Amino acid sequence: MAKKATSPPHRKRLLITGIAGGLATQLASAIPLDWEVVGIGRRPPQLPIRRDITYRQLDIRKKSLENLFRNERFDAVIHLAVANDARLPMAVRHTVNVIATMRLLACCERQGIPQVVLLSSADVYGADPTNPTFLTEDYPLKAIQRYADMGDKVEFDTYCRSWMHRSQSTTTTLLRPCHIVGPHVQNFLTTYLRFGVVPVPLGYDPMIQVIDERDMVQALLLVLEQKRSGVYNVTGPGELPLSAAIQEAGGLAIPVIYQMAAPLMKLGWTVGVLPFPTPQYDFLMFPCVIDGSKFRETFGFKPRFSLHKALRSIRRRLPITAETDEAEPVARRRRPRPARPPLTES
Numbered sequence: 001m002a003k004k005a006t007s008p009p010h011r012k013r014l015l016i017t018g019i020a021g022g023l024a025t026q027l028a029s030a031i032p033l034d035w036e037v038v039g040i041g042r043r044p045p046q047l048p049i050r051r052d053i054t055y056r057q058l059d060i061r062k063k064s065l066e067n068l069f070r071n072e073r074f075d076a077v078i079h080l081a082v083a084n085d086a087r088l089p090m091a092v093r094h095t096v097n098v099i100a101t102m103r104l105l106a107c108c109e110r111q112g113i114p115q116v117v118l119l120s121s122a123d124v125y126g127a128d129p130t131n132p133t134f135l136t137e138d139y140p141l142k143a144i145q146r147y148a149d150m151g152d153k154v155e156f157d158t159y160c161r162s163w164m165h166r167s168q169s170t171t172t173t174l175l176r177p178c179h180i181v182g183p184h185v186q187n188f189l190t191t192y193l194r195f196g197v198v199p200v201p202l203g204y205d206p207m208i209q210v211i212d213e214r215d216m217v218q219a220l221l222l223v224l225e226q227k228r229s230g231v232y233n234v235t236g237p238g239e240l241p242l243s244a245a246i247q248e249a250g251g252l253a254i255p256v257i258y259q260m261a262a263p264l265m266k267l268g269w270t271v272g273v274l275p276f277p278t279p280q281y282d283f284l285m286f287p288c289v290i291d292g293s294k295f296r297e298t299f300g301f302k303p304r305f306s307l308h309k310a311l312r313s314i315r316r317r318l319p320i321t322a323e324t325d326e327a328e329p330v331a332r333r334r335r336p337r338p339a340r341p342p343l344t345e346s
Contacts, residue, residue: 011036014224015074017060017104018081019045019053022184027078027217028053031224040068041081047184060100069107076115076224077108082156084187086280090149097152098159105163108170115171117223120157122176122233123150127206127286134291137176137231146282161231171227175219177234178290182213183316188280193249193314199265201258204285205243211236212305212313222299235292236310237303242284248311258285 012035018024019039029050031037037053039045044055058064060081083096101118108116125135126143141157143150157174164172179189189210192198211219211234219234246253258281265281295301305313 012075013038013073015040015077017041017077017079019055021080022047022182022186023180023213023216024080025049026184026213027080027220030217030221038072038074060104061095065100065103066107069111074111074113076117077104077113078117078119078220078224079104080119082119084153086149090152093152094155097156101156102159105160105167109163109167113170115224115227116173117220118160118172118174119220120160120174120176121153122178122209122288122290123283124154124157124176125288125290126150127282127288129286131287131289133287134289135233136291137233137294147280164229164231171229173223173229174231175223175234175295176231176290177216177219178209178211178236178292180213180216181210181310182313185213188283190314192284193246193251193311195251198246198251198253199256199261200242200246200253201261201281201285202255204258205241206283206285206287207239207289208242208245208283209235209239209289210245210307210310211303212310215303215305215310218304219295219299219301222301226299228298230294230298232295232298233290233292234295234301235290235303237306239289240307245307245311248308249314250312 014031014035014037016024016028016037016039019028019041020043021041024039024041025045025047028037028039028045029048031051033051037051038056039053040056040058040060042057042059044057045053056068058068079101081096081100083093085093105116107113122135124141124143125131125139126141126146128142128146132139141154144154157176160172160174164170164174179187181190181193189208215236216234240248243253262281
């Protein structure tokens with residue numbers, strides 16, 4: 001008797017936005033082979049991916065996003081396409097981080113996507129001298145009170161939480177990691193720590209938290225595998241003073257009187273010498289330490305890389321594009337200067 005032919009097993013399909021970024025490419029490499037991975041972005045991945053993926057050149061701000069969801073089926077979406085370059089006009093960052101995210105989530109809702117993973121940041125809590133020792137997930141998002149330009153981050157996080165509660169049929173996970181560090185990611189803290197001589201506000205030495213980019217990939221894989229809804233802080237193996245982080249990353253801390261240096265820092269930002277605006281120095285003076293116990297207990301997450309290894313890995317910076325490929329930096333100066341990659345707070 002002839003054996004009945006069996007059809008190949010169904011492969012789940014995963015969509016990753018912002019595939020050109022260092023975190024996204026590492027995540028794509030680590031996705032189990034029973035998933036078919038589709039990566040979208042304005043540029044293709046700049047780092048090698050150790051598995052087959054399908055790349056679609058696509059801007060999430062355009063109508064082509066709706067066409068993609070109309071023509072293809074996905075079992076999960078991991079949204080990593082964000083614009084956090086402080087040099088971009090607020091309107092551009094708002095369009096990418098808020099409007100485009102709203103369109104993406106609307107597509108997920110129309111197509112009944114079973115699982116959505118969204119990446120926010122612990123920065124939405126804000127660095128403030130009145131912050132408690134550890135910030136839990138229900139702590140108010142106060143970043144916008146001291147730094148209005150972080151409004152797009154806070155609005156992104158707020159809208160994602162609202163959508164999560166409205167779309168009960170989708171398993172939605174919103175992650176707020178501490179500073180992600182490593183050779184493949186670029187954000188405010190990694191840019192700061194890569195300076196050979198690092199200015200530090202005199203009289204301030206706040207505790208900070210970092211997580212190795214490889215541990216962040218592992219956290220995303222756990223979320224994809226276990227499918228649990230909720231908002232979760234994600235932390236590394238502990239905390240350390242800013243001065244110790246500078247030393248571990250190989251920098252030399254130079255104390256400066258902030259009140260006197262602030263005008264020079266503002267000028268440095270204006271002419272392009274410094275890659276971040278003066279208000280972000282709040283995170284170098286005031287605490288923003290989060291409680292990651294909920295995520296660890298829910299998903300069984302345990303960081304593999306120590307603070308020492310995570311910070312030392314910053315020295316091994318590789319030439320990559322920024323985490324986001326959804327917006328190009330806009331020139332803020334009249335004289336032409338070498339282009340710098342957008343910053344991403346991941």
